[in-house]
Amino acid sequence: MTTAPHLALLGDATSVHVQRWAREMRARGWRVSLITARPQAIESVHQIVLPPVRRQTDWLWRVGAARRAVAALAPDIVHAHYVTSYGYLAARCGRQPLVMTAWGSDLLLTPRQNPLIARLTAWTLGRARLVTGDSRDLLDAARRLRPGVRTELIHWGVERARFAPQPWADKPGFEAVSLRSWETNYRIDVILRAFAQVVSERPGARLHLLGGGSEEGRLRALVNDLSLQNSVHFHGRLDDVGMAAVLARCKLSISVPESDATSVSVLESMACGLPVIASDLPANRDWLGAGALVPAGDVAALARVWKALIDDEALARQWGDHNAERIARDGDRRVQMDAVDSMYRRLLAEARGRAP
Template identity: 80%
Template sequence: MTAHHICLLGDANSVHVQRWAREMLARGWRLSLVTARPQAIEGVQQIVLPPVRRATDWLWRVGAARRAVAALAPDLVHAHYVTSYGYLAARAGRHPLVMTAWGSDLLVTPKESALKRHLTAWTLRQADGVTGDSPDLLAAARVLAPGVRTELIHWGVERARFAPAPWDGKPGFEAVSLRSWEPNYAIGTILEAFARVHSTHPQARLHLLGGGSQEPALRAQIAQLGLTDAVQVHGRLNDAGMAAVLARCKLSISVPHSDATSVSVLESMACGLAVIGSDLPANRDWLDARMLVPAGDARALARVWGHLIDQEAQAREAGARNAERIARDGDRRVQMDAADAMYRRLLDEWKGRAP
């Protein structure tokens, strides 16, 4: 029996797209990928679009994307990120069509102008199903496109890789940020808060994972704050590298200005770390209210951070609760099984219709 063919549209260099593709391959689907940012994924045929350097470039990739999808002739199309690949998939006109919202595409972009709101709403209306990883994200989809079918599916955690390390074997009190070095993720705020913490807790250490356009500014800030010996800048690491750093740490920091459910928050929780997050709806679904701080408030972040160092037993208890929560609700296998079931349901609904 020939495997059904899913055509993904998304950034091949995104770890999230790579993980999704591998999960679907493991479930017996045939996968192809249309992408403007290529990176090899074993078992996945790719058609590469011309590079995208600015937001308006997506409008000029419609023809190439349409030809790519037509040439691949998949049974189902699934676009990751509504306001870029989702728009291209909508213009390609092939069904069934699934879109996955990532956060800013629905929580930020539609608020930037009336035109962006109109285009986002139109794009969503072309989808046969929209997935998102937090209730507020799916609510935003339904406001923009009333009647659109939504399904709560988050990225989940590979618990065999991201698992708690013995707390007593961790040196000192090390913290980590896994977020990208872009303005939304407020890494500068984390550094400002850490400077306050380090002044009263000189044993504290911070690891920065990620990468992004703000790297020069962040390195300059580290030097200016006199934190060169206390902050280790790792950049982008693979899953094994991330897990190794997390195994050293007791605290994870994620304080973006806008976000849906963060994979890095879930992975930190799975590793048994205490997690401080910005006070956003998605974080309220996962974290204790005492671990939430206003986005951009370095003083509030430093207060909670310092308290956890002083009261390490509370940090340890928070980490244990986090690991238990992910074991109950955050397993990637369960989430990807839900995605697999959604695909099969849509294919059954479209059986017998013209492509």
């Protein structure tokens, strides 16, 4: 009987993306372990819990625990999610083959904080056998930081059986949704200020906020200041079933962060046949037409496109239909995770070919 290859992930168990990755690899015949500083049960995935991380510098003091965890597991493949945290730990462990997945801010923002962090990130990338990312600009950033690093474009993908278009006629009014976290980068405040302009002229409009985050108090206060209490619904973090239920009643999705790689929430909205208004960022240009893109932070531009779609539902449906077709062609999670499985097995074959 052939022993299943052993994959050790390093990442936050609380992240739905890490949870999905682990389950997808389990479904493809991998034995999966997870080394994490933020534990949460994942079925059939053994976890080794690191001491808690409360500030960025704590990662520097988790190297010993991470090394002991990797040595105890002795996996065939090590894969770290988020370069400047778990990627750094994995790089210090020294076990190969090592894969790292960049998530966005770890390469697009964090290395800009100071030259030391940039050098440390470059060193970390240099220890990876392969770096994956979900947008071309993210992989370009990896290669700028570490010239010659081997990269591969892998999207998180969408579970199309769950996130699928619903009949437009079944949707009440014209409700919009944001799936982005309530953190500074994602500019939920911009969405709320634009919505205030929208609802002043289209009083039947409604907005649903999913995601949750540290900015909740400030955002609730802003809703009160803008007198939007009857039009904005705070849902917080929902599972896939809850997210799909909210998406099913909405006719528009909005994602306007300052910085981002390919957003899973954008892809899920597209898969549901919704038009999406998004920040004019390189990753979004790969998925959306120019008319759907607005400058990050531009309240007036967002409100203008939002009102245009409310006034022209035929256009909104046209955008949504195009989005659903695009995801069917290029964004299926099953296809992306099959590519990951092939990538792992290729790296294992390469490693065995180098063995004495």
